[in-house]
Amino acid sequence: MKRIRIILADDQAAVREGLKLLLNGQPDLCVVGEAGTGASTLQLVRKNGADVVVTEMHLPDCTGVELTRRVKRACPAIQVLAFTTFADPSAMQIMFNGQASGYVLKRSSSKELFQAIRGVHVGERYCDPVLAGQVLGKQLAEKNSRGKARRPLLSEREAGVLRLVAWGYTSKEIAARLRLSVKTVETYRVRLQRKLEIKDHPALVRYALLQGWLKAE
Numbered sequence: 001m002k003r004i005r006i007i008l009a010d011d012q013a014a015v016r017e018g019l020k021l022l023l024n025g026q027p028d029l030c031v032v033g034e035a036g037t038g039a040s041t042l043q044l045v046r047k048n049g050a051d052v053v054v055t056e057m058h059l060p061d062c063t064g065v066e067l068t069r070r071v072k073r074a075c076p077a078i079q080v081l082a083f084t085t086f087a088d089p090s091a092m093q094i095m096f097n098g099q100a101s102g103y104v105l106k107r108s109s110s111k112e113l114f115q116a117i118r119g120v121h122v123g124e125r126y127c128d129p130v131l132a133g134q135v136l137g138k139q140l141a142e143k144n145s146r147g148k149a150r151r152p153l154l155s156e157r158e159a160g161v162l163r164l165v166a167w168g169y170t171s172k173e174i175a176a177r178l179r180l181s182v183k184t185v186e187t188y189r190v191r192l193q194r195k196l197e198i199k200d201h202p203a204l205v206r207y208a209l210l211q212g213w214l215k216a217e
Contacts, residue, residue, distance in 0.1 A: 002028075003027075003028055003029060003030040004028055004029050004030065004051045004052060004117060004118065004121050005030055005032045005049070005050045005051045005052070006023055006029060006030065006031050006032065006050060006051065006052050006053075006054060006117065007031075007032060007033040007034065007035070007041060007044050007045060007048070007050040007052075007053045007054070008020065008031060008033070008034040008035070008054050008055075009034075009035050009036075009037075009038070009041040009053060009054065009055035009056060009059060009067060010034075010036065010055070010056045010059075010083075011036045011037070011056065011059055011060050012036075013036065015106075016034045016036075019031070019054070019083075020034065022110050022113075023113075023114075023117075026114060028118070029114065029117060032048055032050055033048050033050065036059070036060070037059055037060050037061045037062075038059045038061050038062035038066065038067040038070070039061055039062075041053065041055070041059075041067060041071075042067070042070055042071065042074060045071055045074055045075055045078060046074055046075070049075065049078075050075075050078055051078065051079065051121050052078065052079045052080070052081055052117050052120060052121055053067075053071055053078055053079070053080045053081070054081045054083045054113075054117070055067055055068070055080060055081070055082060055083065056082075056083065056084050057082055057084040057086045057091060057095070058084075058086075062170075063168045064082050064084070064095060064100070064168075065094055065095055065098035065100070065167065065168030066168045066169070066170065067080075068080040068082075068095065068098050068099055068100045069098055069099065069168070072099045079101040079102070079120040079121060079123075080099065080100045080101060080102075080120075081100065081101060081102040081103070081104065081116055081117060081120050081126070082095045082100055082102065082103045082104065083104050083105075083106060083113065084103075084104075084105065084106060085105065085106045085107070086105075087105055087107075087130060087131065089131050091103075092127065092128075092131050094166065094167065094168065096125065097167075098167065098168060101120035101123075101124070101125055101126065102116045102117075102119065102120040102124075102125065102126035102127070103126070103127055103128055103131065104116045104126065104128050105128045105130055105131070107130075108128055108129070108130065112128065112129070116128075154192075154195070157178075157188070158188060158191070158192060158195075160178060161174060161178070161185060161188040161189065161192065162192050162196075162204065164177065164178075165189060165192075165204060166204050171185040171186050171189065192204075
């Protein structure tokens with residue numbers, strides 16, 4: 001039986017060791033590499049190849065969607081599966097829009113993880129049962145006295161920067177795409193956080209979903 005070759009990307013060594021034991025215990029699964037950062041994961045992908053990369057949503061040097069994009073760019077045939085504690089439908093949606101093939105929560109059973117790896121390997125999309133069926137585009141903005149969402153007016157440039165941030169691009173990548181300086185992009189990011197009262201990336205993703213910006217890149 002040809003085994004599915006897997007690379008693990010997680011900044012916690014204990015998690016990687018536990019996963020490796022579980023996965024290698026299956027007759028059709030085999031861990032061929034492990035890494036704690038996005039950069040080292042990409043090196044393994046280019047050097048050893050794999051069938052599936054199993055990654056956390058947040059690594060020390062990049063997000064899960066950034067790693068997914070880079071893996072798919074380097075080796076389009078490799079499937080990427082998010083394996084995370086982050087039980088947020090918006091995060092799952094942005095991973096799918098960023099070319100990931102599956103999303104599994106760490107609190108799920110090992111059986112779910114095995115099923116997800118086997119599924120994405122044959123081209124299926126896998127959603128964790130806990131998140132499946134939840135409405136991704138639910139109303140998350142506060143309501144004003146008339147019951148309408150308060151959406152601060154953004155300039156075209158501000159909206160463009162915010163959309164790219166939500167997609168997981170770094171300030172350097174955004175600067176290159178929009179032909180701005182990195183410093184200018186950072187200024188936009190700070191301004192947007194204050195203007196929208198958004199303090200973290202998940203909240204920003206929710207706002208972008210509410211606007212309908214993440215349906216297609």
